[in-house]
Amino acid sequence: MTQQDRDYPWVFHRDEIDVLEDELEDLYEAFHDTETGSLFESAVLGEQLETEERSDRELSSRLGFDVLEPPPPAVLSARQPLVAPSDPFETWQQELVHVRSHPLYQQAKRWAIGVKSVAKQVYEQGGGYAGECFRVYANVNLVPLKIFTALCEEMHEDDVGCEVAKEEYRLALVYIGRIVESLSLMSLSVEMSDWVQTSKTGAKELQEALVSARSNLSRRR
Template sequence: MFPVAPWLTRRDELNVMEEEFDELCRRHEKGAGDDAWEAEETVIREQAEAEDAMEAELTGRVGPEWLEPAEGCGHDHSHEGHDHGHFPETPLIEALRRDLDRDPAYQQALTWAAAAYRWSRSQYARERHPHLFRASVNACLVPMKVSYALNELMFDDPYSADVADKEFELATTYLSRARVSLAALAAEGMLEGDQVALLERAEDVARDIREARERIARERKFRKNGGAPTV
């Protein structure tokens, strides 16, 4: 189940989210070729295309050094030598402090995504509506991409800020897709009560991601002037 618990570290939460996303992919792969499966395939394909476009753009901008192919559905690339779930070598206390840190963009994304994901998945179990599947997949991806971005910013190299910015950009893309699907469901009268508020709360998530990208822009400038990572 989607992680929202005060005793979990961000690394633990990321592991759970990745497993949840992989499970979505595994369930899809086991499905037959009916209309619902075809709709799911469209969602999976558009996500893969977004990741491929991000990979191609970054490789063209900073070179292939940042890229290390890895197995897995939905997160099949990683910063070279940088496991998305781990931070660079630091003293244990410092590593734990960072791992327990709740960046506003991440906390907002996780809280929103947990509600959106749980609701859309539970509804999809009753009715295989394509927008329910699309909302659940993209909601799951938003905090994952924010977490990847924050992890990248722990590294002091020529391309970590670029990778982090693209991860935040993908988080924005997936958030937008989830919002579009939720709005479509609302138009069909399928959102009620607390679920309607998901559309409003998504704007708060988008704002925090924008602010995080602004911080990265400042970080880029700082690093170009010879500074160390500060974000």
């Protein structure tokens, strides 16, 4: 990762979202080749893409520059440390370790793993709940990803980082909300009742933690 990537990681992690969408498209083509299925996949991914694009536009408007382009020199300059580290890459690696071990990220990661494992399996098997499981599967990886980006931005301790972090936390809440919607539609399934309930409980706990994280950011600025 270059210094420029480090200074605006929301662009770097946007690439990971593209990879996730490619993975989901490949998975869908492998298990669902009907016209109806294809339209449903497009609708789910279209919903996701529209959310991301709207977020980019609104965040760019608030910050005064396009978040998908390199930040203005003034922003980059403000993010330079007063004393340059002897090994910038090593410093960044240490920061990554700190973010990856953060309780909020770990909570999201554990929850996402449990949700994804069943959603992926049920989706691949097909059946009456395959569509809702696809929607869960399409959104769940974005939750820890958004939290990871937010935590990276918080480390800059500047206005830009604060604004980006709040937006990333908001998006994580949006995706959790969509997952809960789909889980609720599967609550009548006897076979998946335990997984649905456990996933919804974990989602509620994560939502509370995210709301708290956003509130803390707002109080700090």
